[in-house]
Amino acid sequence: MAPIPENQGLRHDVIRTLVLAGPLVVGQLTSFGMNFVDTVMAGRIGTVDLAAIAVGSSIWAAGFLFVLGVLLAVSATVSQLDGAGRRHQVGEFTRQAIWLSLMLAVVLFLAVRSAGWIMGAIDVEAQVAELSMDYLRAISWGAPALCAMMALRFFSEGTGYTRPTMYVGLLGIACNVPLNYVLMFGKLGVPAMGAVGAGWATAIVFWLQLFALTAWIAWRPRYAPFALFARLSRPNAREILSLLRLGLPIGVMVFLEGGLFVGTALLIGTLGALPVAAHQVAMNYAGLMFMVPVGLSGAITVRVGNAIGRGDVLGARRAGLVGMGLATCFGLVSATVMLTVPEWIVGFYTSEAEVASLAVSLLFFAAIFQLADCLQASAAGALRGLKDTRMPMVYSIIAYWAIGLSCGWFLTFRMEFGPEGMWIGIITGLSVAAVLLSHRFLRITQQRLRLIR
Template sequence: MPILQKYRAYYRSNFLLGLPVMLAQAGQMIVVLADNLMVGRLGTVPLAAASFANTVYIVGMVFGIGMVNGLTPLVGKACGGGDTLKAAMWLKQGLYAFQVATLALSLLLWLISYLMPFMGQADEIVQEALPYYRILVVSMIPNLLFFTFKQFAEGLGNTRIAMVITIVSNIVNILLNYLWIFGKWGFPALGLMGAGYATLVARILMALFFIVVYFSLDFFKEYRLKLKKTHFSWSKSKYLLMLGLPIGGQHFIEVLAFSLGSIMMGWLGASALAAHQIVLSFASFTFMISQGIAAATTVKVSHLVGQRFYDKIRTVTFASLHLVLLFMGFSAVLFMVFREVLPAFFIQQPEVIAIAAGLMVVAGGFQLFDGLQVTMLGALRGLEDVRMPFAMLLIAYFCLALPAGWLFAFVLDAGPNGIWFGYLLGLVSISLFLLLRFRWITLRKMKRA
């Protein structure tokens, strides 16, 4: 089609840049699945303890990962402008600022562990969850060091290195899980603690692998040389944190909103909550694909900003949007057509499948707008616009999606579907807000160019 001709050059490059991000995230999902399968063989209490610990931990973890994402657009802008010294300078600021912020975040999460006995869980679950949770908190330090190098490399346009390191570390994680959880090859059987130690060791290896790669590959040679000429700057580090913290806030808001939705779903009964988790698993998988394209969009847009090619920013972004909407549209059709078949892979209870089938229809509509909003967030990050999107997400989820979900589900008696209607309404609104915001910023930049 002639109208799509100008986007063709970017379809392939955007997809190939985002593909390693998708594969790395898929690897992480496989590790989570392997963890659950192995810990589940220990019994109900260890599995519940792992779930409880991860639920508390994940909110802080996604905030930290989001925070470190602030490095990518700054490095990308410097790379696009051909300023290797500035790109190296941002890496140095990230290594200092993010590690201090990580230590503070880890301390906060450690202190939260003293509140876990008061979160309404059975004593036996809390007792087993606490040491496992604290190991996870310690593992955050090397994990966010890895992400600092990862986001630096992505800013330079290389997403493959992090993918390879992640996949290798995931294999190590699964192997150590098997050895330490069940006590194989002469190791003691550590149970849930074995899973925690395996995660810690794998994350330490991820950080060490990337440090070795950074000091070994010719790809980073010029940046290593320039790094020696840079120095720590409070003002630069502050700017980096002011860019990263709202991104962390965006991740935090989304995780918290879906966690609160799960709590509301639990008010409707165990079957509703089980159906909700099943549908959320499918939605999370498709979101992972969109997130990979969004990450590529951030890199491409930041490079164009550095090159001052503002007229191409829209073309690159809409090329990503076409890819995402095509995939999410296909996913939506699958969700609706196979709404009763897909949940049956998880569970055989007719009541749960019936509820999940209804949710799958709503999730089908949810797909398109979920892909739209994450792609636009990626483009706006490339433009270093993060504070207003953070405010938009806050309003959309907490002033619209969750209240509307409660109203539909409990006042208008829409049941489980009502909560997902609330999410759908929130995503429609945030998608429109972000599109308008993107249009306004790009028009302003083109006029000033």
Template sequence: MRAQSAQTGLKEELRSLLALAIPVILSELGWMSMSIVDTIMVGRLSAEAIGAVGMGNAIYYAPALFGIGILLGLDTLVSQAYGRGDFDECHRWLSQGVYIALAFTPVLMVFLWAAPLAFPYLRINPAVSQQTSDYLRVLNWGTLPLLLYAGFRRYLQGVKRVGPVTFALISANLINWGGNWALIYGHLGFPAMGVRGSALSTCLARVYMAAVLIFAAWKNEAGRGHPLFAHWPGIALERLRGLLKLGVPAAGQIVMEVGAFGAATVMAGRLAPAALAAHQIALNCAAFSYMVPLGTSAAAAVAVGHAVGAGDGPRARRAGWLALAIGVSFMACAAVVFLLAPHAILVIYTNQEAVVEMGVPLLALAAAFQIFDGIQTISTGALRGLGETRMPMLANFAGYWIFGLPLGYVLCFRHGRGIFGLWTGLTLALIFIALVLLFQWRRDSSRLALATLP
């Protein structure tokens, strides 16, 4: 009877986790789809255009995601407050996240405006650098709505209101697709803007996403008789410090990870345009499959945080392991697809045979790291639910910047392995990071479960 009861409880927890994870996964897929649509639609222009959009996004997202990463502390603070039943506290943490978004925006915009000035010193292929600069300068104007969207998203996920996040991202893809069609190629009376049109379309989609989530948060607060802006808290320095204490290491982890792939893209920019295009397409595919464990990771952070807030350590531990099982199962399937159907995937992006030929072995390398990529990102989310954000940052720093990128550089430029050398270094780095973070989760969650047993 006790075993049957435990099995029933596990099924309930799995259903609860999936109810949270599936909308978040759809949101992450919607987020990634915007980048994929951009890449596909400029792919009909030239290999240089594909490389320019890929490099522009790589350069943009490393610093921009630092600002988004700081707001990841809301996962821990809002979800734990919600687990305790303290809904006013959730609202207070949201307000501090908005202040951080407003403060970081001008800093990020200045940095991103200046980034193209470094292209000549990085020896970026001249055929790509000018289009990259054009794309990046326009994309920069979407920074504030992007950070506001990130803050309101963490709040809504923490209070189990994930539906609006999914709706915002799926509908934003339609706006982005229509904007790309009109602005890249010059339809509906608009001038043909090329890669700049793609960037402008993305900015408009971001404004829309931020507006949808702000409205959803307002509606959620009004539903409990506490209008969002009628009782908006002021700046609270102690709370800001608490949010930054969790958020800065989380942001550092994201920058280490995204920055590593961005650095690899910059290195690939020194190679032929076909190699850069193949790198960008394969990276797009790997990033798309990564959205499922990334969404599961966010759900794990919230589910673990709710359990910690409620003082239930064993439930927190089970939530983390269930999330890992979901993510690893999916990534194993993704690896099989990359191995069995690489050509069918690549021709979606481009009709250039040289790019397709180089992309096939890159997708094979992506298949090799799929499971490890799932382990590392879900372990990161589960640890964030516990309030641990430093170890993921340190593991990513050591794995990518001390080991993986230097190895990839040597294999690429010193041993003549080209783009495949770069990807070999990234693959080995992911394996190392996954093993470190899995061990950390196993240790920390076991201690918590033992400490809170009745």
């Protein structure tokens, strides 16, 4: 076959990345959209319910992000096995990943139900802390379904079939809105539960999504070569430990990145209900926009991993660079929107003047970190495709905690910048991570290219 011209190859990489990423972006947006819906609906109830969901969902996110990070190793491994033509190994690997997901679900369930000490340690207001714990107890019942669904989702993504992520996400948001309406506001004879109702609604949605995705994979012929449901395998300690060795550093990295935002939310929670409600509004919207580079990072992982599986290092490098470029372009668009129409954005969340005013000021800082956030997310996805996980974990410790969170704490509580100080810390941490991760991907792929030349 004649070589593909450079410009045609670049165009092919862009199109292929967007085709893979499109459903993932929709899936991520709809998944995060459930928290968006919770926040908007809680804002119509009152500041305490809004603050309770802000704190409770932050703690839930911290635990879930660790589990999510560990299971991200599934898509990286499946994509490399598929690229290498070793499809016969994918089914058994995924069955072991499901066992691991259920083990992680038990840990997540117990951890979030024992999180009261966290709010006590940082002195969250008693009323907010009590309501947050009730929210966590409710949503925790969805942990097994969510974790198993993630394992199945990453299996499908690793094979290059990303549409189910979109379908499951759309199902989730479609079910979450009416369930929230009934359980939060007390409709159809159900007592009004406020923020706690949002927790129950989300748990129910997780189970519906698991059933739907399982049925889809069992029914669609394209999954037949992997024989995922051909038999029920017993837990294999060696396989699970091997997956953990790859996934744990990713889990720690994702946890530390998420921990920067969770720690920020919890520390701001000590400043009172008004700052934490405003922070939740601004961070919720910024997080919603972040789902786009997260979706892109999943596609980048698959494309880089598949290229490595076929032994195409140059293709892996270009796939990573194209994905990072696309993510950065989106960051520019997102930042522009936040800077030009912040009042319009905040108006969707709350009508309380004091909350809205502070949230608008925080969106300015959110706009500043868009480029760094998009670049670090896409670079991390590219490194996962290379199965490079340990040094990125170290970088996360340095960038997010040693620099970002400590800088934010100092500015907020020592320099008395208020919540804006924590946001400056976020900007600093994400910028350092973006530089370290993108540089590492460039260096590793360049070294591998030199070895084969």
